[in-house]
Amino acid sequence: MGRRVGLLDLDLTSPSTHLILGVDGLQPIEDKGIIPPRVHGLSYISIVLFSPEELIPLRGVDISNAIIELLAITRWEDLDYLIVDMPPGIGDEVLDIIRLMGRSFFLLVSTPSPLALETVGKLLFLLLELKAPILGVVENMATKPTSEVKRRLEELEVAYLGAIGYDPELDDALGHVDRVMRTRFMEDVGKLAGEVESRLHKGVHRQ
Amino acid sequence: MHEWALAEGVISTASRVAAEEGLEEITEIVVMVGELQQVDREALLFALEQQRTPNMMKTRFRIDPIPARMRCRVCGEEWNFKREALDNDEAEAVHFLPEIAHAFIECPNCGSPDFEVTEGRGIWLASVRGVRMAG
Known part of the structure; x- marks a missing residue:
C-alpha cells in the first residue's frame, strides 16, 4: 500500500535533494500559507523552491529563523510520514528539530569511514543524552563486509538497520527518478524500508 | 495568502499567553511587522479578524510597521x-x-x-x- 510522504530538505545552505529528484522551476503554492508542491508523489519543500540558483550564506540564528518560518507557514497535507533531510553533525538544524518537532524519530546514516563514524557518533551521543528516539543507523556506501559500524553501535545499544552498498552508477542516474529507482542503491534502500517502518510503528529506539 | 499562516501563529500565541495569564477576554493584541518580510498589512488584519477566537470577540488588533x-x-x-x-x-x-x-x-x-x-x-x-x- 502506498504511503503519503513529505520531504523537507532542511539543509538550507547546501541543499541537494532537488538534484536527486530532478526538480527544476518548481514553485511553492501560496494558499493560507505554503502548500508543498508534489514531486514524483512526494510533498516537497526545500529552500531551492524560493531561491533556486543563488548562494544563501547563513549563520546560526538565521538558520533557526528560517527553519521556524518554514515550519510555521508550510501546510503539509495529512501525511503518513514527513522525512526531514538534515546536514551532517550537531548544528542548528538538529538542535531545532529536537526543540521544535518533539515527535520526531531519528534515522542516522553513516558511511563505514572512521571520519563519518566520528561525526555520526557525536550525533548519537547527543540524541542519547537528550533521550530523543533513535530508529537506528544505516550504513551507506558500504564497499565490503565489515562489522565495525555494527560493533560500535552494539556498544551504545543502538540498532544497526543494515547496509546500502556503494553503487557507482548512482551518480549518473541523479535527476532522473525513474533511473534512480532502478539502481542497486534503491534496491538496498527498499530492503531497509520495511524494517525502518516496523521499528517506527513499534516506537523502538534501542536494540 | 501567506499572511493567513502568520495570523494563525499570532492568534495561537496570543491564546497561549491569555491562558497562561488567566485572561478571560482579550482586549488588544499588538503585532509588530518588520519591513523586510513585506507583509501586506490589510491581508494580515483580514486574516486576524477572520480567526478571532471566542475570547477575542472585542479584540482590537494593532499592527505596527518596523523599518x-x-x-x-x-x-x-x-x-x-x-x-x-x-x-x-x-x-x-x-x-x-x-x-x-x-x-x-x-x-x-x-x-x-x-x-x-x-x-x-x-x-x-x-x-x-x-x-x-x-x-
Missing part, C-alpha cells in the same frame, strides 16, 4: 532595507523566507552578504492586553 535595518558583520556598516533594491521575484522570495535576503542583499560598503538583520526581520507578538478572570 528593517542591517549591520555588516565584516565592516560594521549599518543601513536601512529598501524594497526597491529587490526585483519582484526576489521580493517575493524574501516575503516567504526573510533569510533569503542574504542571497540578494549585500553590504553597501564592502559587498559582503554576511550581515545581520538588527531590526524589522519578521512578525512578532508585542503585547496582549485583557481582562483577568475574577478570583
Whole structure:
C-alpha cells in the first residue's frame, strides 16, 4: 500500500535533494500559507523552491529563523510520514528539530569511514543524552563486509538497520527518478524500508 | 495568502499567553511587522479578524510597521532595507523566507552578504492586553 510522504530538505545552505529528484522551476503554492508542491508523489519543500540558483550564506540564528518560518507557514497535507533531510553533525538544524518537532524519530546514516563514524557518533551521543528516539543507523556506501559500524553501535545499544552498498552508477542516474529507482542503491534502500517502518510503528529506539 | 499562516501563529500565541495569564477576554493584541518580510498589512488584519477566537470577540488588533535595518558583520556598516533594491521575484522570495535576503542583499560598503538583520526581520507578538478572570 502506498504511503503519503513529505520531504523537507532542511539543509538550507547546501541543499541537494532537488538534484536527486530532478526538480527544476518548481514553485511553492501560496494558499493560507505554503502548500508543498508534489514531486514524483512526494510533498516537497526545500529552500531551492524560493531561491533556486543563488548562494544563501547563513549563520546560526538565521538558520533557526528560517527553519521556524518554514515550519510555521508550510501546510503539509495529512501525511503518513514527513522525512526531514538534515546536514551532517550537531548544528542548528538538529538542535531545532529536537526543540521544535518533539515527535520526531531519528534515522542516522553513516558511511563505514572512521571520519563519518566520528561525526555520526557525536550525533548519537547527543540524541542519547537528550533521550530523543533513535530508529537506528544505516550504513551507506558500504564497499565490503565489515562489522565495525555494527560493533560500535552494539556498544551504545543502538540498532544497526543494515547496509546500502556503494553503487557507482548512482551518480549518473541523479535527476532522473525513474533511473534512480532502478539502481542497486534503491534496491538496498527498499530492503531497509520495511524494517525502518516496523521499528517506527513499534516506537523502538534501542536494540 | 501567506499572511493567513502568520495570523494563525499570532492568534495561537496570543491564546497561549491569555491562558497562561488567566485572561478571560482579550482586549488588544499588538503585532509588530518588520519591513523586510513585506507583509501586506490589510491581508494580515483580514486574516486576524477572520480567526478571532471566542475570547477575542472585542479584540482590537494593532499592527505596527518596523523599518528593517542591517549591520555588516565584516565592516560594521549599518543601513536601512529598501524594497526597491529587490526585483519582484526576489521580493517575493524574501516575503516567504526573510533569510533569503542574504542571497540578494549585500553590504553597501564592502559587498559582503554576511550581515545581520538588527531590526524589522519578521512578525512578532508585542503585547496582549485583557481582562483577568475574577478570583
